[in-house]
Amino acid sequence: MPIRPTQKSDQISRPRPPRAVVGSQVSRDEKIFAAAFDGHVIRRFVGFVRPYRRFLYIAVVAVIVFTLTQLTIPLILRFVIDNALVKEATNRDLLELAALAFGAMIFINYIANSIQQVTVGRVAERVLFDLRRAMYVHLQKVSLSFMDKTEVGRLMSRLQGDVNALQEFLETSVYAIGDIVLLSGITIVLVMLDWKLGLFTLSVVPTLLIVRIIWLPYARRAFLLARELASVVNGALAEGIHGVRTVQGMLREKVNFDLFDDKASESLRAHLRASKFAQVMVPIVDTLSGGAMAIVVIIGGNLVLGGELDLGIMVAFMFYIQRFFDPIRSLTIQYSIMQRAMASGQRIFEVLDVPVDIIDDANSIELKDIDGSIEFRNVTFGYLPDQPILHDISFRVNPGETVALVGPTGSGKTSITALAHRFYETWEGQILIGGHDVRDVTQDSLGRQVSMVLQEPFLFTGTIQENIRYRKAEATRQDIEAAAKAVGAHDFITKLPLGYESMLEQRGGNLSIGQRQLISFARAIVADSKILVLDEATANIDSYTEMQIQTALARLLEGRTGLVIAHRLATIRGADRIIVLQNGRIIETGTHPELMQHGGLYARLYSLNYASFDDIPDELVHVST
């Protein structure tokens, strides 16, 4: 298979590098250089593990039993050699006894091993799923201002990549305990078997420690760099997937491929470097273990010769040395796993620590049977400190009334609708829904009273029926069809082979924008709340669909209070009242004829005959003030 599909294009012959990049360009704000041991992260982990602590106790006991049996095995061998197989004095009974003991030991070993592995593995999975769920649940609550600033891809990499990175850590962390127990056990046994030989043998350990301390910072940097570059490559790949149509339409394949190649090879080099660092430890550890064995042979041999040491002990030493370096090796691996886990843990807990600005408290009341009025009282609000978007906004929408918000881009219309839904908290002033301050009611009940239709219809993968029903599980098929009929979506839905059961893939990518908009309307109808907030919902729709929408809108607003960001003159004229906003202030308010008569900004803009007020050039708007 020709794996290298395209030749590098000849960008060398170009006068200068292209104005082109792939993937994220923002400087790396993800902290990847985490300390190997982060108390905060560990404490938080413990919190997640606590519900399963009983399993963990079992696992730890099993690990210790397992390790002890591992330790015993060479002792039995030693016993056999020293007592049963002594030349000229062999003892068959002792041998058989020892073999039985061995059998019992390995059986216990097996049981303990099974318990520890399965328990640890399951708890690890459970904790991972819990962590992911906790993040997900938390993200449902954090303020939209956080979500606005954070790209979905970054959150996803935390929900996925970082959680998965922890899997290795959680699964191996208990083995690390086992390894530590094994190491100390071997040390103790060696010293107890023969303290002189034991100390000589263990003298190689400080050397190993020194080497590792020198090696560690370099290796760590190499590992983390490799990991970071891998995520850069993945980011570029994701962008290539999302933007593939534009790439093909603009013939950017070659340029992008070369840029991607640059990133991929940079990552490759970093990985090779990291790999060198990892592998260079192998001969060092092996040399030291060889050295330890040589010490045992020479010093142990001399001790044996001098009659100070049993042969069996020397054999046992040999076994222990071989076992001694395995846990050291695996602890080395676990150390880097732990570093990665700490970095991932920091990112995960960073998400979990995003403060939830808007929370229900014990005094929050359920909003129900309200009259459907909306009132803003002296509201001042902005997204960035010192940059207010709305200044001292006050107005009231009476129950059943439809009010159109109009004004040029940046005048604050969208902010008003977002505040009515308490997506954000006001800086000053208050907002009353049905006479209740939105801060005094539960968010859930507020959401049930106030429906919202966004400018861009967002549908979920699932059937059309599921999308229209959405949260309202109790909605029947009749309700759904009635809603679809009201917005004129029923006809095109039933024309699909599977009708309401048709799957919407890619968030409804298989429907036109207009059709998606209709479905999002039907969804709002099914939600059936007292107040409807429409955020530029009629933009982006072709005139055919718009006709239906206008019809549906009229029906939808019947008996409901409507706060509508209006683009189309038809919608504006159809409203009971119009609020004209400019630079975050209400400058005019009244019915269409009143405003026309008043001869202010509205009348001016209207007379310009723009289809929408949104895009009126600034020059024209400012002339009028």
Add this chain to the structure above:
Amino acid sequence: MTSTSESARPPKGSRAESYGQAKALGSGAEHSVGTLLRIARMALGYRWRMLIAVGAVIVAAIFQLLIPQFLGNAVDNAQGLLAGVPGTEAEAQSALLVAAALLLGAAICRGLFTMVHNYIGEAIGHGIGYELRLAYYAKLQQLSFSFHDSVHTGDLITRGMLDVEGVRMFVDAGILRIILLVILITVGSYLLVSTDAALAAVSLSFVPFVAWRAVVARLKLRRIWLNLQERLGELTRIMEENLGGIRVVRAFAAQDYEISKFGDMSDKAFEFANERVTVRMRNTTVMSFAYFIAMGLVLWFGGLKVISGDITVGQLAEFLAFMAILQMPVRQIGMMVNSIARASISGGRLFEFLDLEPQIRNKPDAKNLQLTDGVLRFENVGFAFGDEFGVGNVLSGISFSARPGQTIGIVGPPGSGKSTIAHLIPRYYDVTSGRIMIDGQDIRDLTIESVRQAVGVVQQDTFLFTASIENNVAYGDPWADGDRIEFAAVGAQLHDHVRRLPTGYETLVGERGVSLSGGQRQRLSIARSVMLKPAIMVFDDSTAAIDAATEQRIRASIREVTKDQAVIIISHRLSSLMHANEILFLEEGRIVEHGSHDELIAQGGKYRDLYELQIKPGEDHGVMSDLAGQPDDDSAA
């Protein structure tokens, strides 16, 4: 938030290719052995490195096997000395020294050769990962729109990231480890058999059992992996959609609903994750139990043989030391099985993708388009998708032509096939009947590149790349100089806005950059195409979010650029295309009316009805009630 993905928007009311590709991508679960062989073949592509690595594996294995022998010798020596075999103190000392030196030497050599094969193994793994990534990226860019319409982006991302990783890790940790294990066992058993055949048989008795378990576990794990992967994919999709649509979720106070949706899928995935852990862990433990049983038997039988004088204690120690060497690899068999199971699935999914043939591709004898006049002709063009969302023809019998300097307007209800026409011109899709000609050449006989160079399509949905505005405008020609970029931005009425930004054209847009309004994005998209000055310009509903007056100014300012171009404007807003030389009125994929604006008005057909609705100055009586009872959306979807 800006949209996370270019909304996959095939021609309205239509979907997905399916000619012979009912489901664009399967699970890739078939042919697992073939997949593994193919990965192995890729590894063998690194012939020399592979050769060195295998050589190093063999040498490392030999040294590893020598260690127990040297140990055994040392023990025998010591025992011999102890038993008072004649010899001087000096001889004994030197025997010990030799044994120690041999052990040390063997350990050092083992370490060095292990390092070599580990490093080369990883290097080959990363090399293959790199190759696969590039191949994946290249293929991704080649595959036609219809493919991308039919595949979830999340699925493509998973394949490109996790599956590549799965294959890489297999090469890295799987292939060479298996070789090492096989060598250890064969050479080791040879050495042992030559010492004592019966005892060797006992000490290796666990091998067939472990092998059998490995096969069984692999099959089980494969099934579980497949299921788990699928559930995790679903879970990813749920999370992605939730985060992308967070405003909808909040607007409907649907957090609880979303949490339970997530929870259900998470529970399902957890079940398989749990099963996977259980199977894997049970498997490793039972394998290591078998190993210990064999060791116990060696101890017993070996002890008996020492008693009966058949073998020496040193030889018994050697057997046991050999078994100690095998302990690590036996523990790793479980991991290897897991990695093989994963690689066969991941590899299957990858190769399935890499083996796809793009539906739109250059014919073997494709020529470059020879632009002479720049005349576009549709000759009796028909187009059909043929899956559940677009049964029947999307377009049929479409004929028209556009010459340079001419503007063709296309209008019609949603789903009438307007956008499909736009997508057929640059061969995003190929016609199913009839043909499209540019200057007398059938575009299917031409290279895709030359056709797309000649045709600029401004899409309704603008995908912003995470890059500066400048880079985004210059997307089609990254070598364009600043003047051209600015010229295009001025033409698209984007310049004034950009100038007001603190960092101007350097301002970052896209996922993490400043957000642009729908209208600004469309203007950027227009600037992109205008900058390239293609011979044929297609505006595919690309001004929907721009108000009519700005649109007029855009048209006026780019008229200079487009005066030698054939321009096709697709819009539902009549004011956008009233001035066109010819207007086509589309309904259910057919041209039902055509002619100039005046002719169509005079004809008094559907176009005129639409005109009355849209353009005729709005009287002050309620438009909303006016519109009630208007003809229904006759979407052909």
